[in-house]
Amino acid sequence: MSEPALFESVEGLAGTGKTTVAPLLAEARRAVLVATVPANYQPLRRELDNSTNADARMCLFLSALLTATEQIVDHLEAGSPVVVESYFARCLTTHREFGARVGITLPADLPQPVTYQLTCSNHERLRRLAHRDKPLTRWDVLAEQHTDSLTAAIGNWATHRIDTTTSSPAEVVETILSLNTSRTDHANH
Numbered sequence: 001m002s003e004p005a006l007f008e009s010v011e012g013l014a015g016t017g018k019t020t021v022a023p024l025l026a027e028a029r030r031a032v033l034v035a036t037v038p039a040n041y042q043p044l045r046r047e048l049d050n051s052t053n054a055d056a057r058m059c060l061f062l063s064a065l066l067t068a069t070e071q072i073v074d075h076l077e078a079g080s081p082v083v084v085e086s087y088f089a090r091c092l093t094t095h096r097e098f099g100a101r102v103g104i105t106l107p108a109d110l111p112q113p114v115t116y117q118l119t120c121s122n123h124e125r126l127r128r129l130a131h132r133d134k135p136l137t138r139w140d141v142l143a144e145q146h147t148d149s150l151t152a153a154i155g156n157w158a159t160h161r162i163d164t165t166t167s168s169p170a171e172v173v174e175t176i177l178s179l180n181t182s183r184t185d186h187a188n189h
Helices: 018-029 039-048 054-077 088-097 122-130 138-144 147-155 169-178
Strands: 007-012 032-034 082-085 114-119 160-163
Touching: 007 018, 007 088, 007 147, 018 032, 018 082, 018 114, 018 169, 032 054, 039 054, 054 082, 054 088, 088 138, 088 147, 114 147, 138 147, 160 169
Parallel strands: 007 082, 007 114, 032 082, 114 160
Antiparallel strands: none
């Protein structure tokens, strides 16, 4: 029996390289890159970025992730590997840190990705963020006030930690590829 298609998630704080690394990893794996906040969710996301309600924002992201999971499952069942930039680990830990109180039990049959937690020195991460052409939301500011606890919380999930401080995106992808991961490989590194 052949091994199931590989499902991988790239997690981490803003500025650690998720948005750059995820498509490069998908290309290297010949995988499908699935948006975990589908395009039809983006207008509502922009609205909630102006809100102060962490529970409402978490529910939006959970809905988006569950919708994306349908696509992920379809691809995996067809034998296509999948890469995502952020999955449930980031959504749940971030919104809990933001004060969300909604209780959630995830479905037991969710596909479980091999997860890479990108980390970066704070100085380099802030340098990268300074070069972005994206306005900050109140949620971005709040996340910056809780970087240590967010990093630790994501690290509580089964992840492979990869420091991107001095590595190019291509080198980060090479590091991931060298891990020789399989769909059932969920170890802390």
